[in-house]
Amino acid sequence: MSRIRLVLFDMDGVLVDTPSSWVTVHRYFGVDNEENLRRFWNGEIDELEFVRSDVRLWKSVKPDVTLTDIEHILSSVKIMDGAAETVSALRRLGIKTAIVSGGIDILAGRVASTLGMDYSIANGLCADGDGRLTGEGILRVRISNKAESASGIMKSMGIQADEALAVGDSITDIPLFDLCAAGIAFNTDDARVLRKADYVIDNLYSIVELVERLNDGG
Numbered sequence: 001m002s003r004i005r006l007v008l009f010d011m012d013g014v015l016v017d018t019p020s021s022w023v024t025v026h027r028y029f030g031v032d033n034e035e036n037l038r039r040f041w042n043g044e045i046d047e048l049e050f051v052r053s054d055v056r057l058w059k060s061v062k063p064d065v066t067l068t069d070i071e072h073i074l075s076s077v078k079i080m081d082g083a084a085e086t087v088s089a090l091r092r093l094g095i096k097t098a099i100v101s102g103g104i105d106i107l108a109g110r111v112a113s114t115l116g117m118d119y120s121i122a123n124g125l126c127a128d129g130d131g132r133l134t135g136e137g138i139l140r141v142r143i144s145n146k147a148e149s150a151s152g153i154m155k156s157m158g159i160q161a162d163e164a165l166a167v168g169d170s171i172t173d174i175p176l177f178d179l180c181a182a183g184i185a186f187n188t189d190d191a192r193v194l195r196k197a198d199y200v201i202d203n204l205y206s207i208v209e210l211v212e213r214l215n216d217g218g
Helices: 021-029 034-041 047-061 067-074 083-092 105-115 146-157 171-179 191-196 206-215
Strands: 006-009 096-104 119-127 133-138 164-168 182-186 199-201
Touching: 006 146, 021 047, 021 067, 021 096, 034 047, 047 119, 047 133, 067 105, 067 119, 083 096, 083 105, 083 206, 096 105, 096 146, 105 119, 119 146, 146 164, 146 171, 164 171, 164 206, 171 182, 171 191, 182 191, 182 206, 199 206
Parallel strands: 006 096, 006 164, 096 119, 164 182, 182 199
Antiparallel strands: 119 133
């Protein structure tokens, strides 16, 4: 294994204490996207239509919902215990860190800025000149293939896939595990994720210890 230079993090359920930034907004508005989710996984709608269908749910409750509203709702989401210490320690070791998330970019940007991460990519919401959501989405990370986005990040950083670790908690993170030198399952009981992971942890700081061990040839 090459020397590790980058750790890629999923956001929801890993760096923040919510299983989904989208679901956080759904719950605020009292709506349920289970039907949209079913249609997506059955191939009935594509990823952009999945975003549109979610936004339609919000607008059914508040037709003039704005980006500021979404930012306010997501401001209640807490950063995961240990995330700040982990990213800080990785930075001291000279390791780059990045978020690759199918979640909402408003939250991903806040988390990356708060933690001092090097890069963040997540999906966005289109708004008009007054900040009201138009109903369209900005697709930057396909949850069916997060490795595509991760590859772009690594190329821009001049880092090879075998110099990166991936940390995730759901089946959408498995392509990241397959792409990188190793996959780390965190905070999950999903058997599919656990089977594909090279390492399983329940404490984020374990990533620092793992990087040190791998880079010391252990």
